[in-house]
Amino acid sequence: MKKVLLIVGLIILVVITAGGIYFWKSYQDFMKVETISYDPQLTIYLGGGNSIVLTSEDGASALIVDTKMKGAAQILKNQVKAKDITIVNTHDHFDHVGGNALYPRAKIIAGEYRKEQWDEDSGKTSRYPDVTLKSGEEKMMKIGSETVHIFNTGRAHTWNDVVVYLENRKLLVTGDLIFNHWHPALLAKSGTQVSSWINALATLANKYEAKTIIPGHGPVGDQRTLAEMKNYFVSISDSIGNEEKQTALKEKYASYITVPGMFSFNNTLKFIEQEKINKKD
Numbered sequence: 001m002k003k004v005l006l007i008v009g010l011i012i013l014v015v016i017t018a019g020g021i022y023f024w025k026s027y028q029d030f031m032k033v034e035t036i037s038y039d040p041q042l043t044i045y046l047g048g049g050n051s052i053v054l055t056s057e058d059g060a061s062a063l064i065v066d067t068k069m070k071g072a073a074q075i076l077k078n079q080v081k082a083k084d085i086t087i088v089n090t091h092d093h094f095d096h097v098g099g100n101a102l103y104p105r106a107k108i109i110a111g112e113y114r115k116e117q118w119d120e121d122s123g124k125t126s127r128y129p130d131v132t133l134k135s136g137e138e139k140m141m142k143i144g145s146e147t148v149h150i151f152n153t154g155r156a157h158t159w160n161d162v163v164v165y166l167e168n169r170k171l172l173v174t175g176d177l178i179f180n181h182w183h184p185a186l187l188a189k190s191g192t193q194v195s196s197w198i199n200a201l202a203t204l205a206n207k208y209e210a211k212t213i214i215p216g217h218g219p220v221g222d223q224r225t226l227a228e229m230k231n232y233f234v235s236i237s238d239s240i241g242n243e244e245k246q247t248a249l250k251e252k253y254a255s256y257i258t259v260p261g262m263f264s265f266n267n268t269l270k271f272i273e274q275e276k277i278n279k280k281d
């Protein structure tokens, strides 16, 4: 009997340790920052919630889109030398706003969120924005010779999401409106609504001539990336009630990054199913 208990105990220990290592490794991968020098003024920082830093030619001013979290936020902060800093937060999730407090003098621009919602989604560590844009509102600014569009797409991944378009470079920073070759994070309590998310992606495809896409998570994309994300949602929505279609789609998206129970094909399917049920009520 004792022997059996000992073996069961050992098995439990191994499973817990393996689970712990798996999550620790996933977290390390998630937080790893990869730096891409796009041109002398623009640097892309992938990882922990993707970011960009655009600096004026004279080095005096900079635009940061999303400030990452924890160690990744500090790595980003160490790279920014400009004195006059504007931050755009694409949305209020902690992996995109967790570094806001590291820039006490920066001006922070984001969409509209109730303070309680902001605090809940950002993990209470983040500075609330100084300027908020309404749904559908677009603000323009100059960083050196670049014209920057800051646009609130309305409800999609959260209650409202903001994108940044660099006009000269034809480069669009989408935040979590795009998970590039990842299954997306869908969070009802943050306001996620797939039906309006699809509309937001269609609006962006018409509004801007983006050649380069910086997604919220995953690698740098191109012209096809907006359509791919839209097709992902449209095709899964269309597959509701059709198991054959679902099996084919599950196969099609098998290579997408998954976090079991959080970001996965089944999770997306369940979320869209529930959204359809809620709409009927």
Ligand SMILES: [Zn+2]
Residues within 6 Å of the ligand: 091, 093, 157, 176, 185
């Ligand atoms: Zn997010």
